[in-house]
Amino acid sequence: MFPRGIIYQSSAGKQGELRLALTQKEKKRFRFMRLLGANVSSLALAFMVFFYGPSLELDMDYQAGLAEVSGGTSQETIQTPLSKPPAVDEFVVSIPTIGATAKVIKDVNPFDEDVYKAALKQGIAHAVNTGHPGEGRRVYLFAHSTNSPVNFSEYNAVFYQLRLLSEGDRIFVNFDGEVYLYRVSEKVVVDANDTHWLTGESIGEELVLQTCDPPGTTLRRLLVIAEPAS
Numbered sequence: 001m002f003p004r005g006i007i008y009q010s011s012a013g014k015q016g017e018l019r020l021a022l023t024q025k026e027k028k029r030f031r032f033m034r035l036l037g038a039n040v041s042s043l044a045l046a047f048m049v050f051f052y053g054p055s056l057e058l059d060m061d062y063q064a065g066l067a068e069v070s071g072g073t074s075q076e077t078i079q080t081p082l083s084k085p086p087a088v089d090e091f092v093v094s095i096p097t098i099g100a101t102a103k104v105i106k107d108v109n110p111f112d113e114d115v116y117k118a119a120l121k122q123g124i125a126h127a128v129n130t131g132h133p134g135e136g137r138r139v140y141l142f143a144h145s146t147n148s149p150v151n152f153s154e155y156n157a158v159f160y161q162l163r164l165l166s167e168g169d170r171i172f173v174n175f176d177g178e179v180y181l182y183r184v185s186e187k188v189v190v191d192a193n194d195t196h197w198l199t200g201e202s203i204g205e206e207l208v209l210q211t212c213d214p215p216g217t218t219l220r221r222l223l224v225i226a227e228p229a230s
Helices: 024-070 113-120 149-155 160-164
Strands: 092-095 100-108 124-127 138-142 170-175 178-191 206-213 220-228
Touching (some): 113 124, 160 206, 160 220, 170 206, 178 206
Parallel strands (some): 100 124, 138 206
Antiparallel strands (some): 170 178, 178 220
16 A cells, blocks of 8 residues: 555654655545445436336335325225226226226237237236136236346336235226126245146136236246135
8 A cells, every 4th residue: 555654663752643645646546436436326326216216106105005094094095996996898907905907918828928028018918718707717917027127117017016915805807898806815926937827727716916026026926816706
């Protein structure tokens, strides 16, 4: 380390003064490193806000709703609509607990990446060869995310908060002019390569909502299972 020299000698007095000075070149290097560090920190913060801001906003909105409940507002107030939504011809899923409503793209091949990515830019996807509401079979809806933060904000926002659902929460599905009500029965986390929920047959009708777990990754799949409300 520069400058070099003797700091203390045993023959010297107990008190003294030492002055060390950086060269002009070292001063410039120090100022450059300090400026570089500040810029890198600012860039990292901007990166986090840009890519993860939408998901953080969803969580904050959800927590604000819980705060209203604890302040005396009933749970039904934040779980709008209070009654089932009006029937429309479109295929739409609505989850009042997390304030999620999205158009469903019907009969999407979940094994063709180009096809399902195109569908997920428009809404969430209904897996081809799985049932439709009212048919008595498993209805499989999915919203994939990828290991890219860019795609995370584009593809995973609708189902990002599925992990917050609890047993008994309502899910409305508008299909073919009818409104079907399901209630959450369980949540399951499976390996990313486990497709038995997608390809297997169910005993009776059930609704499966799939997203990735943890959010924004492709490590595992979170499945929310719901059954028709009696």
